[in-house]
Amino acid sequence: MKILDDIRVIDLTDHWFGPWCTLLLSDLGAEVIKVEPTWGATARIGGGPRPGGADPVFHYLNMNKKSFSINLKADQGHAIFMELVKKSDVVVQNFLPGVMERLNLGYESLREANPSIIYAALSGFGQCGPYRERASFDVVAEAISGHTRLTGDLVDPEGPPLNMAMSYGDLGPGTMAAYCIMGAIRSRDRTGAGQMLDVAQADCMTALNPAITEYSMTGLLPWQIREMYPMTHISGIVQARDGYIQVAGYRPKALDALKEKLGVETITMDLVRGMVKEMTRDEAVQYFVEMGMPVAPLYQVNECMEDPHLNERGMFFYVEHPKAGRYRTVSFPVKFSETKTVARSAAPLLGQHNREVLEGLLGYDSGCVKELEKQGVIYADK
Numbered sequence: 001m002k003i004l005d006d007i008r009v010i011d012l013t014d015h016w017f018g019p020w021c022t023l024l025l026s027d028l029g030a031e032v033i034k035v036e037p038t039w040g041a042t043a044r045i046g047g048g049p050r051p052g053g054a055d056p057v058f059h060y061l062n063m064n065k066k067s068f069s070i071n072l073k074a075d076q077g078h079a080i081f082m083e084l085v086k087k088s089d090v091v092v093q094n095f096l097p098g099v100m101e102r103l104n105l106g107y108e109s110l111r112e113a114n115p116s117i118i119y120a121a122l123s124g125f126g127q128c129g130p131y132r133e134r135a136s137f138d139v140v141a142e143a144i145s146g147h148t149r150l151t152g153d154l155v156d157p158e159g160p161p162l163n164m165a166m167s168y169g170d171l172g173p174g175t176m177a178a179y180c181i182m183g184a185i186r187s188r189d190r191t192g193a194g195q196m197l198d199v200a201q202a203d204c205m206t207a208l209n210p211a212i213t214e215y216s217m218t219g220l221l222p223w224q225i226r227e228m229y230p231m232t233h234i235s236g237i238v239q240a241r242d243g244y245i246q247v248a249g250y251r252p253k254a255l256d257a258l259k260e261k262l263g264v265e266t267i268t269m270d271l272v273r274g275m276v277k278e279m280t281r282d283e284a285v286q287y288f289v290e291m292g293m294p295v296a297p298l299y300q301v302n303e304c305m306e307d308p309h310l311n312e313r314g315m316f317f318y319v320e321h322p323k324a325g326r327y328r329t330v331s332f333p334v335k336f337s338e339t340k341t342v343a344r345s346a347a348p349l350l351g352q353h354n355r356e357v358l359e360g361l362l363g364y365d366s367g368c369v370k371e372l373e374k375q376g377v378i379y380a381d382k
Contacts, residue, residue: 003339008088009157014041016167017124019061020174026064027332027341034065038379040350052324062347069351069379076377083362086114094122098131107196110355117194118184126200138169141201144229146209157223234272243281244298254293321346351380
């Protein structure tokens with residue numbers, strides 16, 4: 001048994017924010033049907049290499065899912081989609097506010113067809129407010145919530161802001177969306193009623209910034225606090241002979257062990273830097289591990305994939321894709337004692353599951369499916 005194996009999700013999302021949310025639901029056993037236009041999701045294209053005809057991030061974020069490629073603007077396409085809604089539990093979309101309503105697929109329309117539907121509307125700035133119609137991506141949410149400025153301030157408060165790496169303005173809000181969808185499922189289990197979730201990137205990234213409360217209580221920005229209250233611990237990136245390590249010296253017991261080892265009363269970052277520069281990266285990591293100090297090597301992604309601890313915990317596996325071939329990717333990270341997560345499968349080809357959805361789920365005969373293909377209502381990549 002899987003945690004969400006009785007839940008069917010219609011996934012209308014694209015790019016990173018929404019697909020990450022629905023990937024998390026699929027990992028817990030939900031059946032996720034990715035509804036794509038007949039020309040395919042925009043994220044399939046990407047801006048770089050396209051192994052197997054799709055961007056590598058698309059391959060990652062759309063594992064476990066079924067692709068149903070349909071023209072929602074066609075009358076038949078709209079009708080088929082509404083049939084699918086009646087047999088589903090959750091709809092997730094990340095269009096600009098108003099787009100689904102113009103397609104006559106907004107929450108009120110879907111709730112009329114299925115009163116228990118949970119409808120998650122993911123967007124940059126939400127379904128209400130003065131910015132609701134603004135488009136957004138991860139970097140926009142990171143900027144307005146203060147993260148970009150804070151990241152730059154870590155390097156130099158007088159210098160330029162710095163963007164965060166790897167779209168946390170998508171991944172953080174996407175995780176929060178999945179969490180709240182599960183809460184809505186739990187509520188529906190108790191009441192029988194579905195509901196709409198308004199999930200805004202800007203809201204979520206603001207919630208993920210504790211510096212706001214810190215400023216409210218002290219009147220000081222984080223860099224000002226660092227200047228006025230110098231660290232009594234050691235922490236930071238330190239260069240070794242052949243690379244870098246990250247030291248997080250917040251444990252008093254570890255600091256005491258290091259002082260005893262070195263025979264000094266006070267530990268400073270200058271002392272640590274002078275010591276580490278004479279060591280290899282791995283020697284430095286082992287040295288601090290023996291002190292009980294939180295420490296890690298600074299990896300490139302290829303080194304991360306070869307780390308023995310991460311491999312022992314099953315964080316990487318090989319997947320076979322019909323066009324991209326065999327490649328290595330990342331597993332679901334949380335281990336449950338009593339229930340299993342889904343073994344991640346390759347991202348689908350465009351329209352790969354059209355027949356499964358139409359014939360197996362909705363009861364269409366093969367002749368009707370062929371006619372829909374001929375009329376361009378559905379499409380499948382060959």
